[in-house]
Amino acid sequence: MSASIYLDHAATAPLAPGVAEVMHDVLVGAPGNPLSQHAEGRAACAHIDAAAEKVAGLIGAEPREIVWTSGATESSNLALRGVAEFIGAGARIVSVVTEHPATRDTLSALAKQGVTVDWLEVDAHGAIDHDALAAAVAQGPDLVSIMQVNNETGVIHDVPAIAEQCAAAGVALHVDAAQSLGRLPIDVSATPIALMSLSAHKIGGPKGIGALYVRRRAPKIGVAAQIIGGGQQRGLRAGTLPTHQIAGFGAAAAQAARHGIASQPEWARLRERLWQGMAPLGGLLRNGRPETAAAPFLSVSVTGVHGAALITGLNEGEPALAVSTGAACSAAKGESSHVVRAMGRSPREAAATIRFSLGPGVDEVAIDAAAQRFRDEVRRLRTLAEAA
Amino acid sequence: MNRGAADDAIRARFLRPTYAVDADAVDAWPASGAADTPGEDARCRVFLAVGNDGRLKAAFAAFGPPVVIACADWICERVTAQTVEITHTVTLADVEKALALTPTQRYAGLLAIDALSNAVINLGQ
Numbered sequence: 001m002s003a004s005i006y007l008d009h010a011a012t013a014p015l016a017p018g019v020a021e022v023m024h025d026v027l028v029g030a031p032g033n034p035l036s037q038h039a040e041g042r043a044a045c046a047h048i049d050a051a052a053e054k055v056a057g058l059i060g061a062e063p064r065e066i067v068w069t070s071g072a073t074e075s076s077n078l079a080l081r082g083v084a085e086f087i088g089a090g091a092r093i094v095s096v097v098t099e100h101p102a103t104r105d106t107l108s109a110l111a112k113q114g115v116t117v118d119w120l121e122v123d124a125h126g127a128i129d130h131d132a133l134a135a136a137v138a139q140g141p142d143l144v145s146i147m148q149v150n151n152e153t154g155v156i157h158d159v160p161a162i163a164e165q166c167a168a169a170g171v172a173l174h175v176d177a178a179q180s181l182g183r184l185p186i187d188v189s190a191t192p193i194a195l196m197s198l199s200a201h202k203i204g205g206p207k208g209i210g211a212l213y214v215r216r217r218a219p220k221i222g223v224a225a226q227i228i229g230g231g232q233q234r235g236l237r238a239g240t241l242p243t244h245q246i247a248g249f250g251a252a253a254a255q256a257a258r259h260g261i262a263s264q265p266e267w268a269r270l271r272e273r274l275w276q277g278m279a280p281l282g283g284l285l286r287n288g289r290p291e292t293a294a295a296p297f298l299s300v301s302v303t304g305v306h307g308a309a310l311i312t313g314l315n316e317g318e319p320a321l322a323v324s325t326g327a328a329c330s331a332a333k334g335e336s337s338h339v340v341r342a343m344g345r346s347p348r349e350a351a352a353t354i355r356f357s358l359g360p361g362v363d364e365v366a367i368d369a370a371a372q373r374f375r376d377e378v379r380r381l382r383t384l385a386e387a388a
Numbered sequence: 389m390n391r392g393a394a395d396d397a398i399r400a401r402f403l404r405p406t407y408a409v410d411a412d413a414v415d416a417w418p419a420s421g422a423a424d425t426p427g428e429d430a431r432c433r434v435f436l437a438v439g440n441d442g443r444l445k446a447a448f449a450a451f452g453p454p455v456v457i458a459c460a461d462w463i464c465e466r467v468t469a470q471t472v473e474i475t476h477t478v479t480l481a482d483v484e485k486a487l488a489l490t491p492t493q494r495y496a497g498l499l500a501i502d503a504l505s506n507a508v509i510n511l512g513q
Contacts, residue, residue, distance in 0.1 A: 306429065308453035309402070316399055348429060384405070384457060387414045387449035388422065388433045 004319035005370045009202075009296055009359030010151060010179060011324050015252075016204025016360070022251040023206060027244035034241050035232060044243045051250025058253045059177070059196065060187035061213050067236045068246055071210035072178035073102040075197035076145075078212050078237065079174045080106045082223035083143045083195075084115045092116040092141040094171075096128055098339045100151050102197075103176055107145070116141075124344045126155035126288050133162065137169040143194075143221065144173050148180035152339040152355055153288040154297020156184065160191050167192035172221035178202055178210075182256030183264060183294050188213060194221045200245070203260065204360070205252030209245035212237075259360075267358045268295035270367050274356060275300075277371025281378055285349060287340050296358040301340060305381040307351030313377040314354065321373055324355045394488030401487075402454035407464035409435050409447035417447065419513075421506025425495050430456045434464065434503040436511045443469045448503070455493045459483055459500040467504065475508045 006014070026047050032040025034048050052063035069075045080103065084091045095107055097119050111117045118136050120128050128146075137144065144166050148159045159175055166173040172194035177186060182203040188196065196213035200206055214223060214236065223236060230238035271290070275298055278284060287299035302310060307325060314321040325337070336351035345353070356370070389397070409417070417435035424431035430452030437445045446468045448460035462483060467474050483489065483497035 306452050306456075309457065312399070312402065312454045317403055351429070383411045384408055384449060385451035386411050387409055387435075388431045388451045 004321070005366050005373070006322045007356045007358060007362065007366075007370055008322045008324050009362075010154075010355065010357035012201045012207065013204045013359050014361065015206065015248075016255045018255075019204060019206065019248050019251045023244040023248040026247040030243055034243055044241075047243050047247045047250075048241055051246045051253070054250040054253040054257070055198065055211055056213075058181065058186070058257050059198070059213060060189040062216070064234075065188075065213055065216050067212045067214055067233050068241055069210045069212055069237060070208055071201070072176065072197040072199035073210075075199075075210050075212040076100075076102040076174070076176055077106050078223065078226050079195040079197060080110060080143075080145060081226050082236075083172070083174070083221055084110050084113075085224035085226075086222035087142045089114070090116075092118070092139070093143045093145060094118045094120065094133070094136045094139075094141045095145045096120045096122065096147070096157075097342045098122050098126060098150055098152075098155075099145070099147055100176060100178070102178075103145055103147070104338075122155075122342050125292065126150060126153050126339070126343050127292065128157060130161070130165065133165060134169075137166060137171050141171055144171055145176070146173070147176035147178070148184060148186070149177075149294045149297075150288075150339060151179050152337055152353075153299040153343070154179070154293035154295075154357075155288040156180075156292050156294055159186075159193070163191045163193050167219055170219070172219055179294065182253075182260030183296065185261060188215065192219050194219055195223070200249035200252055203252050203256045206245050206248040209242060209249045211249070263360075264295040267362075270358055270362060270364065271295060271298050271356070273364065274298055274358075274367045274371055277368060278374050281375055283382075285345065287343060287345070287353065298356040298358075299340065299353060300356070301345050301349040301353040302378055303349060303352070304385060305352050305378055306385070307336065307348075307353070309381050310352050310354065310377065313381060314374065317373070317377055319369060319373055321370055324357075325351075325353055389488040391488070398455050398458040398487055398493075401458035401461045405448075405457055405461040407447050407461050407468070409433075409449050411449070414449075419507055419511035421503050421508065421510050423499050423502035423506060425452075425499050428452065428456075428495055430496065430499060432456060432460045432499045432503040434460065434500070434507040436467075436504075436507045438472065438511070442471060444472060444474070448500075452496070452499075455487075455489070455496040456499060458487060459489075459496040460503070462486055463500040463504050472508065472511070475504055478504065 034044040283303040446464035
């Protein structure tokens with residue numbers, strides 16, 4: 001990473017130690033097509049089987065329940081479009097207004113094709129109302145789709161409770177776990193989840209590889225393939241499997257299994273240190289409650305500064321802070337984060353919202369430097385704006 | 389100027405503007421003029437003073453994306469140490485050319501021009 005202080009692990013995490021070496025070894029040493037019957041093919045297939053064991057193990061699934069995709073976005077597309085197509089006319093899906101665009105945009109597209117989509121609102125803390133969910137589930141939808149950890153705020157939805165609620169009503173549940181994999185305990189053997197989107201590059205794996213968990217026992221739901229032409233992966237997703245990418249995902253999953261959950265208290269401690277270092281500025285609005293946000297996430301809306309100026313100043317100043325904003329930063333055009341606006345922030349506040357996300361390699365020195373840099377940049381921009 | 393160089397120039401002025409007003413000394417400026425662009429959630433104020441030698445001093449304050457701050461800084465640089473007459477000749481085209489503004493950035497140049505014009509009017513008064 002070229003940035004001086006990297007606090008954007010929710011966008012992508014640096015490769016975990018050893019992952020690149022595993023990928024190189026597989027790319028060079030196992031060139032066969034994993035579906036081929038010859039020795040080279042069997043060797044490649046063995047790497048895929050090993051990776052499936054590791055990825056499945058991270059969520060309590062069986063290896064055969066893992067369908068490899070290009071990433072969580074494709075996984076969610078496969079889940080949502082696949083269910084809608086499988087159900088056919090009259091399909092009905094429930095989701096939440098603060099979902100990732102992979103879900104929101106897909107469902108919006110499906111709505112134009114005749115699928116009924118019911119959107120649940122969130123409160124000021126980003127939480128859904130479980131009574132509203134119960135009412136929506138009572139309408140008899142085919143699927144509920146919800147993210148476990150919000151990608152902008154880190155707000156955690158109580159997936160085990162939601163899964164029980166859905167299961168009791170006989171409704172299948174799709175979980176977008178792109179931001180929760182390796183950060184929160186997920187056990188599909190104990191939680192009635194039908195589908196789950198997973199991503200490699202959020203946990204130190206390579207970009208371009210993800211998976212959809214497809215439950216093979218009740219409560220399960222039919223999914224129609226969206227990429228066809230070869231019948232790979234039990235007909236659910238055609239295409240020759242990228243052996244080295246999958247092996248990289250497996251290597252990252254193995255490390256996440258060892259260190260992921262265990263390291264969360266440290267990220268929470270450092271996150272609070274970052275917040276304490278920034279808070280003296282005043283005019284900062286914290287999005288989501290720390291006790292219900294995933295440990296690496298800190299989302300802050302800053303008053304008195306323009307969003308585009310703030311993100312550019314942080315990203316380009318010295319030392320550079322590699323952080324993200326929720327969305328394009330024109331408050332007046334309404335392009336600011338739909339997530340924090342749904343939580344009640346004004347368009348201008350939403351546009352000036354910064355997401356810090358911590359991960360391996362971040363320590364107290366980096367946190368203190370980031371807090372100092374943030375304070376300096378906000379003061380500079382507020383001073384520039386004050387007399388305007 | 390190619391796009392990359394233009395972006396670098398805008399970024400450099402945004403990160404290290406030379407003519408940002410000292411917020412604690414705003415009252416010392418005899419005149420200022422402001423303009424805003426609600427559609428871009430941006431506003432700009434140009435401060436002007438005439439020295440004993442008849443030459444202008446200029447400074448700015450601005451709220452907006454980096455290009456707004458860069459344009460405000462450029463226009464202050466353009467008029468500083470010039471006579472008041474220069475302010476009547478600075479055009480949007482000058483700002484566009486100097487910073488290689490794209491069509492979507494043109495409003496920032498206009499914002500700076502308008503703020504300057506209003507400051508000159510107030511300076512005359």
